Amino acid sequence: MSKPRVAFFDFASCEGCQLQIINLEEAVVDVAKLIDIVSFREAMKEHSDDYDIAIIEGSITRPMDVKRIKEIRENASILIAMGACAHLGGIQRLSNQWTPEENKEEVYARHPGAEHTGDDNPLFEKPVHRAVDEIVKVDAIIPGCPIDKNEFAKVLIALLTGKKLPIPDYPVCVECKKNENICMFEIGKFCMGPLARAGCNAHCPTTGNECEACRGFIDNPHEKAHLEVLEKYGLSADEIMRRKSMFTHRYIEEATSSGSSPEEAKGGE
Ligand code: SF4
Ligand code: SF4
Ligand code: SF4
Numbered sequence: 001m002s003k004p005r006v007a008f009f010d011f012a013s014c015e016g017c018q019l020q021i022i023n024l025e026e027a028v029v030d031v032a033k034l035i036d037i038v039s040f041r042e043a044m045k046e047h048s049d050d051y052d053i054a055i056i057e058g059s060i061t062r063p064m065d066v067k068r069i070k071e072i073r074e075n076a077s078i079l080i081a082m083g084a085c086a087h088l089g090g091i092q093r094l095s096n097q098w099t100p101e102e103n104k105e106e107v108y109a110r111h112p113g114a115e116h117t118g119d120d121n122p123l124f125e126k127p128v129h130r131a132v133d134e135i136v137k138v139d140a141i142i143p144g145c146p147i148d149k150n151e152f153a154k155v156l157i158a159l160l161t162g163k164k165l166p167i168p169d170y171p172v173c174v175e176c177k178k179n180e181n182i183c184m185f186e187i188g189k190f191c192m193g194p195l196a197r198a199g200c201n202a203h204c205p206t207t208g209n210e211c212e213a214c215r216g217f218i219d220n221p222h223e224k225a226h227l228e229v230l231e232k233y234g235l236s237a238d239e240i241m242r243r244k245s246m247f248t249h250r251y252i253e254e255a256t257s258s259g260s261s262p263e264e265a266k267g268g269e
Contacts, residue, residue, distance in 0.1 A: 011058030
């Protein structure tokens, strides 16, 4: 039986998630047994439009991106959104809250030497960053910024062997407690760990940094949040959702457009 043909596509992104795959090392052996990679711009010259699985990195931004992702979806049996840009719209999604003029002023006027091009191109009139599943159906998500290369391999193997996707639905606090870290709240910092999706082994608090929820929120955060931490520090799930938005502006946008709280909006993901 022929192996599934896999193609990688990049949209608005730093391409750091693709780099993680190039660094797969030992896990690549198991993955390579199961697939044929037919397009991967960062790693090979060959390209084919004949593929079964499309792996998407990056947020969908311009009308031409919308057209392209719809065509990719039509060609693929399975479509995977890889990384926070594809999963949530990325850090770049923060720019959705300002006008193009305000963004231009912030980026170019304040940084002498930076050159802005594209003013005469209608495609750049009003870029809006969106996650892939806001445009087309997504069969699996690999969260994180960047993704974890071993989690990538596990998701792909699960998809190909019909197993349950190995993405945890419990908060980062669980992993953080196992690592016996001092809680960020104890030292006057703010951490999104009670709601952020685990799977990174609490990388940030374990290395002395606040969690920014780059893996998005758990499903139904209100019920599944790490309540012990919320209670101890007198916080609500809703408060955490609104306090920071580097990776999670999607939920705030969804709440604003639906007139609900971010928590309710997240429940609809
Ligand atoms: S999720 Fe992070 S590492 Fe991956 S492409 Fe986006 S910005 Fe880069
Ligand atoms: S709030 Fe942050 S630092 Fe505190 S236990 Fe949870 S993940 Fe760890
Ligand atoms: S601790 Fe939070 S921000 Fe850091 S990698 Fe994990 S989910 Fe992402």
